[in-house]
Amino acid sequence: MSSAELDEMIKALSHPVRREILNWLKQPELHFADQEHPLSFGVCAGKIDQKTGLSQSTVSAHLATLQRAGLITSRKVGQWNFFSRNEEAIQEFLTRLNDQL
Amino acid sequence: MSSAELDEMIKALSHPVRREILNWLKQPELHFADQEHPLSFGVCAGKIDQKTGLSQSTVSAHLATLQRAGLITSRKVGQWNFFSRNEEAIQEFLTRLNDQL
C-alpha cells in the first residue's frame, strides 16, 4: 500500500458516518436482516441510506469515498448495487497504521 | 476513550503533516539530533517548524490539533515548548480502531 493510498484510507475513515457504515457491514445479518436479496451479495445502497437517515445522494457519496479508498467493494446485480467490506484492505490498513504511528 | 475522542484523534491523524510529525517524535534522536536542549524534554516547536518547511503559525496549529486530540503532550520550559508523543493514548487509539473497524 502506497503512502497516498494510506492517506486516502484514513481520510475516508475520518468521518463518523463512514466508520459506522463500515461497522454495519461487519455483521450484515445483524444490521440488515430485512434485506430481501441474499446478504451474500453484500448490502444494497438503499438499505444503508435508510439506516443512516441521511439523503440518498449523501450516502451514495460516502459509499463512493469508501470505495475509492478501497475499503469496500461493490457488486452490481440488476438495478441494485451491493456493498461489502474489503477485509484484506482493512487489515492491511490497520497493519500499516500500527507500523507508522 | 469516548467515541468523540476517537473521532478527534482520527481527524487529527487524517493530515499527512501531522502523521509525519508524530512519526518524527518517535525517534527524536534521529530526527532532531541538532537540538540544543536535552531531547528528554521533548522536541521544541521551532525544530518541528524547520523540518516541515511550513510557516511557524501553521505548524503551531498542527501541534495544537495533535495535542487537543491527546496524541502528544507539551512541556513548557522557559520560553520553549517541548512536545512528546503520548504513547499510551496512541496505543489506546490503535486498539480501539482495531476493534471498531
Next chain:
DNA sequence: TCCGTACATCGCGATATACAGATATAGATC
C-alpha cells in the same frame, strides 16, 4: 415504449480546514 425503482452525479450553499502574514504574549537578557 413508457414508467417505476435504484443509484450515481451535478450544482449549490454552508461550514471546516489549511496556510501565510501580522500581531500578541511570555520569558530571557541587557
Next chain:
DNA sequence: GATCTATATCTGTATATCGCGATGTACGGA
C-alpha cells in the same frame, strides 16, 4: 524597561468537505 527569541493567537484567503435537492442513467416490468 527596552529588546530579542519562541510560540500562540488572530485575520484573511483559498480550498475542501458535507449535506441536500435536482437531474441523469441503467435496469426491469407493464
